[in-house]
Amino acid sequence: MSWDGERGPLLIVGFLIHPYTLSEQHPSLKITDPTTETLRQSILTFLREHTDEAFRSHEIAQGLDIEDNDRYLRFCDVLAEMSANRVVEREGRKYKYTSDSQHHAGILSAHAQGYGFVEAVDSDEEFFIRESNMGEALHGDLVRVAVAARAPEDKKRECEVVEVIERRCEKVVGTFHHRPQYGFVEPDDQRILQDVYVPSDSFNGAEAGDKVVVSIDRFDNRHASPEGHILRVVGPSDDPGVRVLSLAMSMDVKADFPDEVEAEAEEIPSEIPSSELERRRDLRDKQIFTIDPVDAKDFDDAIHLEELENGNYELGVHIADVSHYVRPGSAIDREALERGTSVYLVDRTIPMLPEKLSNEVCSLRPKEDKLAFSILMEVTPHGTVEDYELCESVIHSKQRLTYDRAQDYIEGGYPDAEVAPDVVQANRLAKTLTKKRMREGAIDFGSDEVTVLLDDDGHPRDIVRKERKRAHRLVEEFMLLANRTVAQHIGAGDHDDPAETDGDEEEAPLPFVYRVHDTPDGEEIRQLAEYVRVFGHELPLTDGNAQSNDLASLIDAVQGTPEEQVIVRAALRAMSKAEYAVGNIGHYGLGFDYYTHFTSPIRRYPDLLVHRLLKRYERGEPAADLGELAERCEHCSERERDAEEAERESVKLKQVEYVQDHIGDTFEGVVSGVTKFGVFVELEELLVEGLVHVRNMDDDYYVYDESTYTMRGESNGKAYRPGDTVTVQVAGANVEDREIDLLFVE
Numbered sequence: 001m002s003w004d005g006e007r008g009p010l011l012i013v014g015f016l017i018h019p020y021t022l023s024e025q026h027p028s029l030k031i032t033d034p035t036t037e038t039l040r041q042s043i044l045t046f047l048r049e050h051t052d053e054a055f056r057s058h059e060i061a062q063g064l065d066i067e068d069n070d071r072y073l074r075f076c077d078v079l080a081e082m083s084a085n086r087v088v089e090r091e092g093r094k095y096k097y098t099s100d101s102q103h104h105a106g107i108l109s110a111h112a113q114g115y116g117f118v119e120a121v122d123s124d125e126e127f128f129i130r131e132s133n134m135g136e137a138l139h140g141d142l143v144r145v146a147v148a149a150r151a152p153e154d155k156k157r158e159c160e161v162v163e164v165i166e167r168r169c170e171k172v173v174g175t176f177h178h179r180p181q182y183g184f185v186e187p188d189d190q191r192i193l194q195d196v197y198v199p200s201d202s203f204n205g206a207e208a209g210d211k212v213v214v215s216i217d218r219f220d221n222r223h224a225s226p227e228g229h230i231l232r233v234v235g236p237s238d239d240p241g242v243r244v245l246s247l248a249m250s251m252d253v254k255a256d257f258p259d260e261v262e263a264e265a266e267e268i269p270s271e272i273p274s275s276e277l278e279r280r281r282d283l284r285d286k287q288i289f290t291i292d293p294v295d296a297k298d299f300d301d302a303i304h305l306e307e308l309e310n311g312n313y314e315l316g317v318h319i320a321d322v323s324h325y326v327r328p329g330s331a332i333d334r335e336a337l338e339r340g341t342s343v344y345l346v347d348r349t350i351p352m353l354p355e356k357l358s359n360e361v362c363s364l365r366p367k368e369d370k371l372a373f374s375i376l377m378e379v380t381p382h383g384t385v386e387d388y389e390l391c392e393s394v395i396h397s398k399q400r401l402t403y404d405r406a407q408d409y410i411e412g413g414y415p416d417a418e419v420a421p422d423v424v425q426a427n428r429l430a431k432t433l434t435k436k437r438m439r440e441g442a443i444d445f446g447s448d449e450v451t452v453l454l455d456d457d458g459h460p461r462d463i464v465r466k467e468r469k470r471a472h473r474l475v476e477e478f479m480l481l482a483n484r485t486v487a488q489h490i491g492a493g494d495h496d497d498p499a500e501t502d503g504d505e506e507e508a509p510l511p512f513v514y515r516v517h518d519t520p521d522g523e524e525i526r527q528l529a530e531y532v533r534v535f536g537h538e539l540p541l542t543d544g545n546a547q548s549n550d551l552a553s554l555i556d557a558v559q560g561t562p563e564e565q566v567i568v569r570a571a572l573r574a575m576s577k578a579e580y581a582v583g584n585i586g587h588y589g590l591g592f593d594y595y596t597h598f599t600s601p602i603r604r605y606p607d608l609l610v611h612r613l614l615k616r617y618e619r620g621e622p623a624a625d626l627g628e629l630a631e632r633c634e635h636c637s638e639r640e641r642d643a644e645e646a647e648r649e650s651v652k653l654k655q656v657e658y659v660q661d662h663i664g665d666t667f668e669g670v671v672s673g674v675t676k677f678g679v680f681v682e683l684e685e686l687l688v689e690g691l692v693h694v695r696n697m698d699d700d701y702y703v704y705d706e707s708t709y710t711m712r713g714e715s716n717g718k719a720y721r722p723g724d725t726v727t728v729q730v731a732g733a734n735v736e737d738r739e740i741d742l743l744f745v746e
Helices: 036-048 057-063 069-084 240-249 259-266 274-279 331-339 355-361 403-410 420-439 470-491 522-533 548-557 564-574 605-618 626-662
Strands: 088-091 094-097 103-111 115-120 126-130 142-147 159-166 171-178 182-187 196-199 210-215 230-236 289-292 301-307 313-320 369-379 385-396 399-402 450-454 460-465 514-516 579-581 666-675 678-683 688-693 702-705 710-713 725-734 739-744
Touching: 036 057, 036 069, 036 088, 036 094, 057 069, 069 088, 069 579, 069 626, 103 126, 103 159, 126 142, 126 159, 171 196, 171 230, 171 240, 210 240, 230 240, 240 626, 259 331, 259 355, 274 385, 289 403, 289 420, 289 470, 301 420, 301 470, 313 420, 313 470, 331 605, 331 626, 369 470, 385 470, 385 605, 399 403, 403 420, 403 470, 420 470, 450 626, 460 626, 470 514, 470 605, 522 564, 548 564, 564 666, 579 626, 605 626, 626 688, 626 725, 626 739, 678 725, 688 725
Parallel strands: 289 399, 688 739
Antiparallel strands: 088 094, 103 115, 103 142, 115 126, 142 159, 171 182, 171 210, 182 196, 210 230, 289 301, 301 313, 313 369, 369 385, 450 460, 514 579, 666 678, 666 725, 678 688, 702 710, 725 739
């Protein structure tokens, strides 16, 4: 990672404000509203007016007269996103305008039925596109499109691809089919609308029926197939483990580490040098322990709790010091950045770091000396942090607890166990922290996640709902508190600035990585308010949006009702997506003004960045380069979304496999959603969701009432709406499409 530390007489996060700025030549460009779309359009307008020039980020900010630090940080996030999507061109550390004013750049999202949409990256508009107009573009590619005028009956303007700016779909995962003179790969991702042709000399050992990874070497004619060669044979398509792995790989999850990365990891010594032990805070005498799932090996965090003489508590949260071992720019670091996160599939974990680090060297294993980055907080019995200290430390975990064993301690079991009293006291403090957060506006959506239990061959044998016990909340609360305190340490300016400022000058926050959660979109919340009113609930709106405490009250009000899960899911869908950013806007869902991710550097790259920044500023080094930091935040947010989709789809795959053994069986279920094409039903016994398609509801002609989210028969008046209890029969289960078909039973 490279850094830049410019400072000047007027401190606005490392850039100089000149007496005569470019915005005085263009007063209409002055920014008063720092929303994403306003910033995006203002940046484009400025660069359009200087098409022959390239500018550094701070020069563009000067041209837009952005003098407020928070707005500048938001500006950097937007500029990084525009650069990543090639809306603006980056030359070194300078940016210039590239877009043709007659066209738009955007991401192609194809649909399996032969059409798609292009989401413009230079505006908030989305365009409809027919397959015949996609040219040589594939799903996921960054394209430039020509846009037609809107016809009166069109909801969206139509477009046509005129250029593939960046081929982001460079390889495809699918099933290999053999023909006498050639082969082809049928993509698993149905949004890839063409099979991939493979010449006979490019099979690379693939046999008919294998799951493979195939490259996209050439695609220059929409009326012909893309051509490629087999990069890897994953395995037989009927193998349960291969199905999961190929699914993940089709979503850009990297399964293996390059040889260079593995070799570099093996060179890292497991022994800690005495010189390193001597320079760190020695916390090995503390009663430190870990609480993790029974099958975990990558122990990111450990805790200890001691009562102080003044009645407060010393809460220590100790995090694996990955930044000591993974140096910026190393092969391991480059690979970790590319992955962004570990991926937790239904049957395996694909780690961000090689196992030598994630499961051995960095992992806070019991009865071993380990390097940690610790935050020691003095917390009152009421849950207020009175004081804290961040330090590089060496720890020695006394015990590795599973969540079940910690829960046993909380419920009074094994009272004579070494750390049982500490766990009991930690639980009391955690309950206090939970109540305090709820009072301050946090929203607790709970969890309806499921766990698929597999046999030794990878076949699903049962599906159970995940239980959120007090032991889980204990760890959750302590990690939330540590993350919040670390974010305040930088964001609220409670640190030693590496650069001196004049006494009268307001100190700007140092560049940092925040975990932000924006307020929900007003239209989404309005629709949510209308939706819950159908069930007799109210969601008050203030200035067109919902206050977090009102949303929290709604979630509390629906607990235990038949419609609980459908309303909670609807509320979640209405929420903005949490992401990483250098511009802090707080965290709406948690109700925090400052929040970051500090506690999981083994499995999340942003946490590793946070550790490096904290150490950098503690050493008094110059501020980090804001542009590069913003680009890494954008990348990590994207990789997180990819990982979550892979995790979710891998669970869905096993759910469909499980249902295959129940085709023809009848179950009670709850309507979980209604659309114009059918009724979604969650089967309470199997914990899976399927669809009763409207074409199979043949006892009447059914009409969807959008105002009441109800499917109603015109003749018999029978109606289905979310929350209703129904009886259905399992009609089919398609593993490739991960879809379950149901039929209503009278």
